[in-house]
Amino acid sequence: MQEEERVLKRVVIIGGGPSGTVCALHLLKNAGAHPPEVIIFDKKPFSHYGPLGCNMCAGLISHTVLETLEALGISVPASVIQRKVKSHFFETRWGGVSFENEPGTTLYTAYRGMGPLDPRGEEGLGFDQFLLSSAVDSGAQHIQEMVSSLELPSNPIKSIRVKYGNNKTIEADVVVVACGVNSDFPRVLKEAGFGYTPPATFHACQAEIPLEEEEVNNWFNNSVKVFSLGLKGISLGAITPKRRFVTVTVLGAHVRRADLERFLLHPTVSRHFPPNWNLPDKYCHCHPKVATSTAKNPVTHKLMVVGDAFISRYLKNGIESALYTGTTAAKAILEGKISREELLQHYVKPCRERYHLDNYYGKLLFKMHDLFARHYWFVVPRLQMVQEEAKKKDWKEKPETQVLWHLFTGSAPYRSILSRALSRSFATSLMREYLNTIKKRLKGKPPSKEQKP
Ligand SMILES: Cc1cc2nc3c(=O)[nH]c(=O)nc-3n(C[C@H](O)[C@H](O)[C@H](O)COP(=O)(O)OP(=O)(O)OC[C@H]3O[C@@H](n4cnc5c(N)ncnc54)[C@H](O)[C@@H]3O)c2cc1C
Structure with a gap:
């Protein structure tokens, strides 16, 4: 961009979920002596109980999310954490198995809003409210209003006009759209005319x-x-x-x-x-x-779409991908890479490289997992494999446990999970348990349907 265009005075962020607030935090904490004015629009009352104040998710927070926040100097307080997750239990029609976390990792659970309707004394702070308050404490302004539309200038030097609330307008040098996929705003963006198509x-x-x-x-x-x-x-x-x-x-x-x-x-x-x-x-x-696919054309001049409304890890660990896209967008803004071409190179490319192709592997893995779960001969040997692996100390000697843990937590690229599931050592162990299952069936042992959870 031309030098006169690079003076960044105001960044408007539409959406105060994880991608929007982390983008704001990164901008404010890394902008140096003269940070831009950062305004976050979100009408959601995060301090309300029930779906109205909640960004509706299971609330499993991975260790990588906490690490990203720690890198920004943000420690999630105990009042946000509901539970420390120590293990997973995988249940099938033919019994279940329990397995502990990968050594050295911890998962947490939290509410995205204040908690359920009729909280029965459940008290604490929601994850999104905490992130939004952290952004405000770091200098962001939160306007509790809904953005209704955007006016993109025909001359790229000019500002973007953001319409919000009751017919109010504000001008922005850069707009970050972090609206997720649960509001009408993806449709509004589609109609803004720069080619954006929301994810499926x-x-x-x-x-x-x-x-x-x-x-x-x-x-x-x-x-x-x-x-x-x-x-x-x-x-x-x-x-x-x-x-x-x-x-x-x-x-x-x-x-x-x-x-x-x-x-x-x-x-x-x-x-x-x-x-x-x-x-x-x-x-x-x-x-x-x-969101189950990648949005098309998520950027135009001085505007970028982040979080679920652009790209997210397929079915798992969506908060982590929201943080990644929010942070990558903030880095591009701070480097002044805000023309469409620069954003394609410095924002869209790294995000797509990280998630787009990998999500196809994810879809394949979940399809295989779903298909295999319907067949005794696929399920029982895998359950036995995890039971045998539980006797071993070294995590590296637990291929099926690793596959299940990474699949359920989204904590490794799907491609690496798939290649582990197709590795020779995995196939050898599976074959051994397969033969054991056949032997047990020949001896007349019934499938272990009633295994205690
Ligand atoms: C059933 C389910 C379970 C999930 N479980 C997990 C899980 O356990 N762990 C995990 O990591 N991920 C999980 N996810 C994924 C995770 O919820 C998302 O990936 C993540 O919330 C995306 O963050 P975001 O900031 O992009 O969007 P969102 O969290 O959706 O935030 C968007 C924000 O934008 C605001 N907004 C929208 N339109 C406007 C507008 N016009 N003006 C102003 N503000 C606006 C909304 O009010 C909202 O606050 C789950 C998702 C679902 C659906």
Whole structure:
């Protein structure tokens, strides 16, 4: 860009979720002596209980998210953390296995808003509210209004006009759109005329199920439970423990609340709850969209789309990818790389290189996982493999445990998970357990359907 265009006075960020707030934090903490004015628009009342104040997710926070925040000098306080996750439990139609985290890593759970409707004394601070407050403490201005439209100038030297609230307008040198995929704004952007096409999405369904804290301790024991039961329309289910609730998530192209209840009342799922547990008549639930592909044309002159509205890791660890795109956008802005061509090179390229192709491997892995979960001969040898691996000390000698852990936490590129799953040592171990399964079947041992969770 020309030198006179590079003086950056005001950055407007549309959306105060993780991608928007981390972009603001990076800008303010790394701009040196004269940071630009950073304004974050978000109407969501993050201090409200229930879906109204929540960015609707299971709330599993990976260690890489905390590391990114630490690098910005932000430590997530204990009041935000609901639980430290120590293990995962993988449940199938033929039994389940538990496995601990990769050594040296910790996962946490948190609410994205203040917590469920009817919080029953559940207190704390939501993750998004904490990030937004941190950005404000670092110098950002938060305007609690909805942005309704953008006016892109025909002359690129001129500012972008941002319309918000009740017909108010503000001018911005740079606009960062961090609106996620759960509002109408992706459609507004599409109509702005620079070629943006939002990512494809499908629905998830989530519920916050109330339990006593002791019941969560006894029955979930700081473990995230992942279910591959081959149920019609539900590709994956998960239960994420909070302090006095558990978050139940079901994924599938057309899942509805009825599917979530069908999942919860399935005997293999309900036996993970205390014996006297019944599905409450009323519970906090939501129906958010999940981004499943990459948006087209996410940048134009002085404007970039970040987070889910551009690209995110397929189905897992979306907060981490939101932080990555937000940070990469902030770096490009601070380097003055804000023309369309520069943004394509310095922002879009690294983000696509990290996630775009890898998400195809992710889709393949989840498809294979879903397909295999329906067949006894694929499931049982893998469960036995994890059980055998539990006896070993060295994480490197646990190929199937690694595959499942990375798949469920999204903490490694999908390509590397796939190549591990196709490695010779993996195939050898799987073959051994496959033969063991055949031997057991020949001896007449029934499949271990009733394994205790
Ligand atoms: C069911 C489900 C479970 C998930 N579980 C996890 C998980 O356990 N761990 C994980 O890491 N990821 C998870 N994710 C993914 C994660 O939620 C997203 O990847 C992440 O929130 C994306 O962040 P973002 O900032 O791009 O968008 P969002 O978090 O969606 O934030 C967008 C913000 O923009 C605001 N906004 C929208 N339009 C406007 C407008 N016009 N004006 C002003 N503000 C606007 C919204 O109010 C919102 O606050 C899950 C997703 C789903 C759907």
